[in-house]
Amino acid sequence: MSEPSDPPSYPEPVLEHLQTNARRVQPFVCADRLWRLVLTPADRERLGDDLMAAYADGGTVGMWVRLRGVSPVRAVIDVAKALNLLDEATHRWLLRETGESVEDPEDVRTKVAPTADLVLVERPRQAFWKGEEIPLDWVKQDAAWKYLWELARAAKRDAPLDRFAFSAEYATDYLSKQKSKLSQMAEFPANLVDRIEPGGAGTQRLDLPQDRIRLFQADEVPVVWEWTGRD
Numbered sequence: 397m398s399e400p401s402d403p404p405s406y407p408e409p410v411l412e413h414l415q416t417n418a419r420r421v422q423p424f425v426c427a428d429r430l431w432r433l434v435l436t437p438a439d440r441e442r443l444g445d446d447l448m449a450a451y452a453d454g455g456t457v458g459m460w461v462r463l464r465g466v467s468p469v470r471a472v473i474d475v476a477k478a479l480n481l482l483d484e485a486t487h488r489w490l491l492r493e494t495g496e497s498v499e500d501p502e503d504v505r506t507k508v509a510p511t512a513d514l515v516l517v518e519r520p521r522q523a524f525w526k527g528e529e530i531p532l533d534w535v536k537q538d539a540a541w542k543y544l545w546e547l548a549r550a551a552k553r554d555a556p557l558d559r560f561a562f563s564a565e566y567a568t569d570y571l572s573k574q575k576s577k578l579s580q581m582a583e584f585p586a587n588l589v590d591r592i593e594p595g596g597a598g599t600q601r602l603d604l605p606q607d608r609i610r611l612f613q614a615d616e617v618p619v620v621w622e623w624t625g626r627d
Contacts, residue, residue, distance in 0.1 A: 515612070
């Protein structure tokens with residue numbers, strides 16, 4: 397990938413920054429710096445522990461997309477910041493102007509949900525599917541919420557979910573029972589249930605592209621930040 401695609405709605409200064417930084421980060425020398433100075437051993441292992449092969453599959457931006465499950469636009473912005481090509485203020489500005497970050501919780505509903513498949517907000521708990529809010533009381537449905545949240549977190553890491561994400565004491569059929577309970581809730585989208593698939597060896601996977609899942613965690617004050625696959 398070279399430059400971010402689908403940019404018509406971006407103001408000219410934003411588009412100029414995106415294009416400039418896309419050109420900056422894509423050369424192999426930047427991929428090498430990212431590999432050596434930014435990525436953790438676990439990150440490199442997830443990319444096959446082979447820089448040349450990882451770079452061949454989408455360049456520097458593609459590497460970040462696969463690791464973090466974000467859009468190519470977000471990857472350009474984050475990689476540029478990680479390589480000190482952007483300062484903190486410009487990084488935040490670009491995230492805000494491209495809709496890749498929100499500062500008002502209500503923006504999740506109005507700006508993010510229509511652009512993704514599954515959007516979850518940790519506090520207050522909200523879930524959106526294909527732009528529509530899932531009308532469940534997630535406080536009362538605590539177990540269902542925790543199951544959906546952990547399933548989405550695993551999918552952002554391109555990993556399966558097993559019951560040990562909750563408790564080693566849970567029965568081996570815990571995940572299948574949680575999926576069954578969701579399927580019986582009239583308010584929960586049946587086509588989202590259909591995306592929950594066996595992952596092998598008692599695990600499950602959420603069959604959604606990483607960048608089509610958006611997870612937001614909120615502090616006590618109304619500051620919202622996106623969880624992109626790193627603990």
